[in-house]
Amino acid sequence: GAVVSQHPSWVICKSGTSVKIECRSLDFQATTMFWYRQFPKQSLMLMATSNEGSKATYEQGVEKDKFLINHASLTLSTLTVTSAHPEDSSFYICSARAAPRGTGAGNQPQHFGDGTRLSIL
């Protein structure tokens, strides 16, 4: 149980292209999804927290107009990297949490997708 599917797994595209990454919870409903960025041999950097039906909360320093997040349903969140440039090349990982919002939710683990390797030429 608790499977998160992330698609695509690998993207290579030209500079200036917009790229959409999908994150789906396959066997549970995810009220909250998280988007991370990871550089080689480094830890995960949280980019934004996405709650179903509301605007995403971006971490400091993350451009919301650059990284568009949509969490339209309880099983799907998307991250669109707009007008991507080589410095946007990275490994992007999503995660989903099944617990409802509010008290008692914090002890539930996040379940991660397999990541998307984005390479901008």
Add this chain to the structure above:
Amino acid sequence: AQSVAQPEDQVNVAEGNPLTVKCTYSVSGNPYLFWYVQYPNRGLQFLLKYITGDNLVKGSYGFEAEFNKSQTSFHLKKPSALVSDSALYFCAVRDRSSNTGKLIFGQGTTLQVKP
């Protein structure tokens, strides 16, 4: 401020020997603590968590972790390492007082198990 420290970039052990991957944390209140493992070009897999109760937590693949409140540590352990355990391991913490579900990750420790 909340933080997690994994003091070792890499841990090397021989197959069959016990392993320990260290983690210490700093939070304002009582924490939720997690361990995840990452294989190359993959997302993170959940191993175990500490919420409350017994300080020794057992998780997936024979791993366990011991919560030590006085030392603010949550070291990951396994009695007998396998070559297939070689991967990148992350410790993470969440403050109970926060309802956003955000995790703070350590910098990761590469575990290398040699035959």
